[in-house]
Amino acid sequence: MMLEEARLTVGKVAKRSGVKVSTLHFYEDKGLIRSWRNNGNQRRYKPEVLRRISVIKAAQKMGVSLSEIKSAFASLPNNRTPTTEDWDLLASKWRKALNERIAYMEKLRDYLTGCIGCGCLSMNSCPLYNKDDELAAEGTGAVILEKTAAQNSV
Amino acid sequence: MMLEEARLTVGKVAKRSGVKVSTLHFYEDKGLIRSWRNNGNQRRYKPEVLRRISVIKAAQKMGVSLSEIKSAFASLPNNRTPTTEDWDLLASKWRKALNERIAYMEKLRDYLTGCIGCGCLSMNSCPLYNKDDELAAEGTGAVILEKTAAQNSV
DNA sequence: TTAAAACCTCAAGCTAGGTTGAGGTAAAGG
DNA sequence: CCTTTACCTCAACCTAGCTTGAGGTTTTAA
Numbered sequence: 184m185m186l187e188e189a190r191l192t193v194g195k196v197a198k199r200s201g202v203k204v205s206t207l208h209f210y211e212d213k214g215l216i217r218s219w220r221n222n223g224n225q226r227r228y229k230p231e232v233l234r235r236i237s238v239i240k241a242a243q244k245m246g247v248s249l250s251e252i253k254s255a256f257a258s259l260p261n262n263r264t265p266t267t268e269d270w271d272l273l274a275s276k277w278r279k280a281l282n283e284r285i286a287y288m289e290k291l292r293d294y295l296t297g298c299i300g301c302g303c304l305s306m307n308s309c310p311l312y313n314k315d316d317e318l319a320a321e322g323t324g325a326v327i328l329e330k331t332a333a334q335n336s337v
Numbered sequence: 338m339m340l341e342e343a344r345l346t347v348g349k350v351a352k353r354s355g356v357k358v359s360t361l362h363f364y365e366d367k368g369l370i371r372s373w374r375n376n377g378n379q380r381r382y383k384p385e386v387l388r389r390i391s392v393i394k395a396a397q398k399m400g401v402s403l404s405e406i407k408s409a410f411a412s413l414p415n416n417r418t419p420t421t422e423d424w425d426l427l428a429s430k431w432r433k434a435l436n437e438r439i440a441y442m443e444k445l446r447d448y449l450t451g452c453i454g455c456g457c458l459s460m461n462s463c464p465l466y467n468k469d470d471e472l473a474a475e476g477t478g479a480v481i482l483e484k485t486a487a488q489n490s491v
Numbered sequence: 492t493t494a495a496a497a498c499c500t501c502a503a504g505c506t507a508g509g510t511t512g513a514g515g516t517a518a519a520g521g
Numbered sequence: 522c523c524t525t526t527a528c529c530t531c532a533a534c535c536t537a538g539c540t541t542g543a544g545g546t547t548t549t550a551a
Binding site for chain 2: 546
Binding site: 192193194204208223224225226 | 526527528529530
């Protein structure tokens with residue numbers, strides 16, 4: 184038996200979660216969230232979708248892509264919305280990646296500090312510019328972080 | 338008088354710098370590098386373009402966007418290729434941003450650690466999901482880093 | 492001298508993560 | 522009941538940072 188409050192409209196989900204309706208459609212297309220339809224073909228959501236969205240947003244802040252989030256969800260039993268225990272698992276995995284990402288940036292920063300004033304900025308000798316990317320190579324295999332730093336917007 | 342080695346073809350620049358020819362065209366379109374043409378309308382570069390590319394790549398690794406790199410170059414006298422002193426200035430500016438970015442991620446990681454097992458992942462109470470984004474709000478105004486973490490690729 | 496390799500321009504395509512708008516239907520409030 | 526607000530689909534558009542391809546020219550090396 185589904186209570187009134189247990190069936191959220193897309194507008195309410197948007198309002199409560201702070202994401203746009205179009206984003207919810209988008210996430211649904213991408214298989215990140217689910218809904219069913221009422222008689223009038225309008226989307227209805229279980230409240231747990233809010234939790235799912237919160238996980239998506241948290242993961243995004245950590246630099247996890249939507250497709251990775253999707254497969255993380257898919258790896259859970261029944262593709263369910265993460266329980267607390269599920270969240271523990273996902274979070275510690277992502278936290279690991281986050282640590283690696285931080286470590287990468289710290290290395291970069293340190294090289295950078297070393298380079299200030301050294302005038303070494305030549306292709307051959309400067310560790311900041313290196314085809315083989317020492318920094319990445321030293322990494323611990325953080326696949327999801329490989330293309331990280333080059334992707335900011337203005 | 339320009340020596341032979343002082344006039345690099347696009348192919349040679351590509352080879353030495355490790356970026357594709359198409360990328361060099363792209364950077365030129367964007368105003369990040371410059372070239373002149375020979376009689377046959379082919380691009381020729383001064384060797385300093387390599388240094389410029391190395392600065393571009395280093396900046397990208399720090400999360401600086403091409404348009405920001407462009408304006409950084411534009412801020413230099415004569416829009417010149419960064420000298421060692423110029424590099425000092427740019428690098429310390431970007432290093433500052435990098436530090437802020439690292440600090441942001443560390444905060445995120447720490448919240449995440451706190452959240453593991455706490456089951457707090459609700460829209461209202463979890464600091465990981467917060468419309469007003471406490472983490473960002475606590476920041477030091479790192480404009481270029483605002484949209485950072487949400488932009489990974491697969 | 493001639494063939495291959497390198498170069499040219501311009502347009503279109505790609506990934507990620509969405510947003511916008513047109514044209515039409517459903518639900519809610521007074 | 523009737524108007525307004527919310528919702529629907531589908532396609533097109535957007536930024537960033539490039540890559541690919543078509544069709545044509547120039548340079549280089551045997």
